[in-house]
Amino acid sequence: MVPDHDEAAAVRPLTLAWVSRYLEAGERVVGIEALHGGITAETRRLTIGTRDGGTRDLVLRTFVDVEQAQDWLNAEDWLNGEADALNLLTGTGVPAPGLVAVDPAAAHCEYPSLLMTHLAGRAMLDDEGLETRVPLLARQLVAIHALRPAERPREYVTLATADTAVTPKGADVAAWAAAIDVIRGSVPPYEPPYEGRFLHRDFHPGNVLFDVPPAWPEGARITGVVDWVATSWGPAWGLRFAEACEEAGGVPAAAASERLYWRVRDGLAFSEEVQLVSQPWREAGRTELTTQVVEQRLDAYVTALMDAPG
Known part of the structure; x- marks a missing residue:
């Protein structure tokens, strides 16, 4: 915030x-x-x-x-x-x-x-120092996923469907059609041997607070994680950030098809609210993140998912 x-x-x-x-x-x-x-x-x-x-x-x-x-x-x-x-x-x-x-x-x-x-610290939304913050974010997310409380939070649910996905203007139509077909299929099982995780469900730089010493940016540390409204128990996924999470000790889904399913569903769910989600980032100072720019980045992400070998 x-x-x-x-x-x-x-x-x-x-x-x-x-x-x-x-x-x-x-x-x-x-x-x-x-x-x-x-x-x-x-x-x-x-x-x-x-x-x-x-x-x-x-x-x-x-x-x-x-x-x-x-x-x-x-x-x-x-x-x-x-x-x-x-x-x-x-x-x-x-x-x-x-x-x-x-x-x-x-x-x-x-x-x-x-x-x-109230937690001390501030959200870091710019690109400067990102290489230092990414491993910290990954380790923090792995620590969240590793929680095993005696009472689990509510089960993960998603309202996104193949029919509600919104293909951005100028997007790679073939890639998006293939992505929509991925989530049109059956949902990977949620029952044993399925292993869920404690999910924040909105873990992004705007919801993580940092303390960064002015004279020593490499000494950055996380002071808080906020906005736990969507906390649930369910599957964890990602793309490039997933690599950092694995390096931090995270364990991805074993099957490539399951990893693809959840990553695609996440991206397509975001497609329904690009304008809504991008506005707060502009208000926070990232004025270059227009709806069009975010749509282009989302298209690149979905296309990369469909082009990835698994």
């Missing part, structure tokens, strides 16, 4: 009163800052004035766009899922926020909301 210091970031009255219930005696909200980068919810950093004159930060996530969140039930499900995930992650060593409170059905707030602890 990327802060916006210029935007008036007011929190609605009922929500602010709800937040106040979870503060220590003598504490109050003294600052509010919008965090950009999300798609389905408003996210705010709340600066809390403490009794000793100091401050601490919390983060408030609120689903205000019902149409964007699909419906109230979905917003409730997502927030319950994130609350459960944050509880499961407690004590695992994965640097995730701590759950403070959740109001998934908007019983106390104007809209469904979740309050969590």
Whole structure:
């Protein structure tokens, strides 16, 4: 998430009163800052004035766009899922926020909301220093996939189908047709000997926080992984990043056909929301990532999948 210091970031009255219930005696909200980068919810950093004159930060996530969140039930499900995930992650060593409170059905707030602890660090969205960050990202993702909580998160689901995929203008039509045929077939089995993984389901640079010493970029370290709304249990996949994950100890699906299936499904699911997903990246400073540019990159990715030997 990327802060916006210029935007008036007011929190609605009922929500602010709800937040106040979870503060220590003598504490109050003294600052509010919008965090950009999300798609389905408003996210705010709340600066809390403490009794000793100091401050601490919390983060408030609120689903205000019902149409964007699909419906109230979905917003409730997502927030319950994130609350459960944050509880499961407690004590695992994965640097995730701590759950403070959740109001998934908007019983106390104007809209469904979740309050969590704030993590230090910032998202790194530029290409500089990428060669240093990729191994760190891979190791962090492998650590997430290795989690085996006593209670598993919800099972992986996808709404993307062969009929909902959107072939970008100017794309390699033959490659896309072949890719669509891949997911038109049967889904690889989810039952034993299928081995699922603990999935973040939205692991990308915008949801990973780094501390990078100004005088020593090679000393970068991950300080947090955020946005656990889509956490689930299911298959893990990727393309070039998968190589880094394997080097970090990750284990891909054994069958090439299964690896191809999940990678293709992921790419085609993204094809349905290119404009929606690319806008936050532009707001975060990557202005060159126009919808057309992202469509071209997605086409290159899908074409590479279909051209890969397996």
